[in-house]
Amino acid sequence: MEMDQQLISEPVSPAGQYFNSSVLSISIINVWEAKEPIDDSQAVWQLRTYFLPISPRFSSIMVVGKHGEKRWKRVQVIPEEHVKVPVFPTGLTPNLYDEHLENYISEIAMEPFPQSRPLWEIHIFKYPTSNAAGNWIFKLHHSLGDGFSLMGALLSCLKRADDPSLTPTLPCVGLNARRNIENQRNSILSTVSKFFSLASNTISDIFESITKSTLIKDDQSPIWSGNDGVEFSPFTTTTITFSLHDVKQIKLSLNVVRL
Numbered sequence: 001m002e003m004d005q006q007l008i009s010e011p012v013s014p015a016g017q018y019f020n021s022s023v024l025s026i027s028i029i030n031v032w033e034a035k036e037p038i039d040d041s042q043a044v045w046q047l048r049t050y051f052l053p054i055s056p057r058f059s060s061i062m063v064v065g066k067h068g069e070k071r072w073k074r075v076q077v078i079p080e081e082h083v084k085v086p087v088f089p090t091g092l093t094p095n096l097y098d099e100h101l102e103n104y105i106s107e108i109a110m111e112p113f114p115q116s117r118p119l120w121e122i123h124i125f126k127y128p129t130s131n132a133a134g135n136w137i138f139k140l141h142h143s144l145g146d147g148f149s150l151m152g153a154l155l156s157c158l159k160r161a162d163d164p165s166l167t168p169t170l171p172c173v174g175l176n177a178r179r180n181i182e183n184q185r186n187s188i189l190s191t192v193s194k195f196f197s198l199a200s201n202t203i204s205d206i207f208e209s210i211t212k213s214t215l216i217k218d219d220q221s222p223i224w225s226g227n228d229g230v231e232f233s234p235f236t237t238t239t240i241t242f243s244l245h246d247v248k249q250i251k252l253s254l255n256v257v258r259l
Helices: 014-019 040-054 094-110 147-155 175-186 188-214 244-253
Strands: 008-011 027-034 060-064 070-074 120-125 134-141
Touching: 027 094, 027 147, 040 120, 094 120, 094 134
Parallel strands: none
Antiparallel strands: 008 070, 027 134, 060 070, 120 134
């Protein structure tokens, strides 16, 4: 697919090219649980109104130039092609729908994106599980952005129940905590200390990376089996719940002003 010189946009980053190649394709899957049964009649309109305007990459495909370079090219998006609604037997128990949901996520995670259209999909699971009345499953290719930026993009599509003119926000650290953090950052001693700490951590990480890639092999663990080709094997999903209080404590411990 050669580039049309009149439709060229920004170049694909090295990381984006790495995540989308003939031997590797990595996606981010985000699952939203719905309290009420899902009405998907407005899904296409919502995508056009809220989702697509967030970033031009949601309306772009990767194209390859004469010299092998990759760039993002804007195309006409047909939202209906990106919305998938799986069909399962009705009248099952929530536990059985839990299994269907887990298996479905595992299946779509292994399916590559068509390169002829933008690299994202929305799957609407309209069956009640043990945790929700339905689930929205967003599958976004990692070349579109990192997990943090994509989460921010998706959250920007939502509106607060108490004030639909506002987007949802997470609780922030208190004002006094913010001031303490800012005062600490402004001190010269803190700046010097942070510089040497950053330099030390960087050197340590580089040395550890070189050592592990050449001399030391990682021990087997629940998240690393040591088997070749494990990235092509089916997998199952698991859930870990963090309270907002825990997130707040992490922010304070790390001296983070904003997440």
